[in-house]
Amino acid sequence: MHIREFQEMMRSLYLHRDSKRGVKGTYDRLAEELEELGEALKGKDKEAVQKEFADVIAWLASLANMTGIDLEKVTITKYSGKCPRCQQSPCNCRF
Amino acid sequence: MHIREFQEMMRSLYLHRDSKRGVKGTYDRLAEELEELGEALKGKDKEAVQKEFADVIAWLASLANMTGIDLEKVTITKYSGKCPRCQQSPCNCRF
Numbered sequence: 529m530h531i532r533e534f535q536e537m538m539r540s541l542y543l544h545r546d547s548k549r550g551v552k553g554t555y556d557r558l559a560e561e562l563e564e565l566g567e568a569l570k571g572k573d574k575e576a577v578q579k580e581f582a583d584v585i586a587w588l589a590s591l592a593n594m595t596g597i598d599l600e601k602v603t604i605t606k607y608s609g610k611c612p613r614c615q616q617s618p619c620n621c622r623f
Numbered sequence: 624m625h626i627r628e629f630q631e632m633m634r635s636l637y638l639h640r641d642s643k644r645g646v647k648g649t650y651d652r653l654a655e656e657l658e659e660l661g662e663a664l665k666g667k668d669k670e671a672v673q674k675e676f677a678d679v680i681a682w683l684a685s686l687a688n689m690t691g692i693d694l695e696k697v698t699i700t701k702y703s704g705k706c707p708r709c710q711q712s713p714c715n716c717r718f
Contacts, residue, residue, distance in 0.1 A: 530624060540713060541713050542706075555664060562654060562657055578700070582701035584683060585694065588683070595672065603629060603676070603681070604624055607677060607681055610636070619640060
C-alpha cells in the first residue's frame with residue numbers, strides 16, 4: 529500500500545474525529561502510542577508490538593491530515609534513495 | 624511509494640548504522656524526532672514541519688527493520704479500511 533493511500537484511508541476513517549480533537553490532541557495521542565510501542569518492545573508479545581507499530585503510523589497519518597501534510601511527498605522529498613546528510617547510499621555519516 | 628518500499632530504502636541506507644545503535648538507541652532517536660516534530664508544529668516554518676514528519680516515519684521504519692517488523696503488513700492487518708474497534712467506515716467510536 530502506498531503511504532498516500534494509507535493516509536487517505538485514515539482521512540476517510542478518522543478526519544471527523546481528528547478535527548474535533550485538534551492538532552495538539554492528535555499529537556498527544558501519537559506520543560502516547562509511541563510510549564506504548566516502547567513498552568511493547570520491552571516484552572515478548574510479538575502481536576502487541578505489531579499492533580503498536582500500526583498505531584504509531586496510523587496516528588502519524590492522522591496528524592499529517594490535520595496539518596495539511598502529504599506524508600508520502602515530504603518523505604520522498606527528504607529520503608530519495610540517498611542519505612539526506614551525506615548524499616551516500618548506504619549512508620556514511622549517521623550515528 | 625509503498626510503505627514496504629520505503630522501509631526497504633531505509634534498510635539499504637541505514638541498517639548497518641541502526642544495528643550498531645541497537646533497538647533501544649533507535650527507539651530513543653525516534654522519540655527525539657517526535658519531540659522535534661512537536662516543536663516544529665508550534666512554529667510557522669512549514670518546511671521544518673515537513674522535514675520532521677519525514678524524519679519520524681524514517682526512524683519508525685528503521686525501528687521496524689531492527690525489530691523484524693514488516694511495517695506495511697502490520698499496518699494493513701490492523702487498518703483494513705474499517706476502524707479496528709467499531710468495524711465502521713468512517714469510524715463511529717474514536718474520541
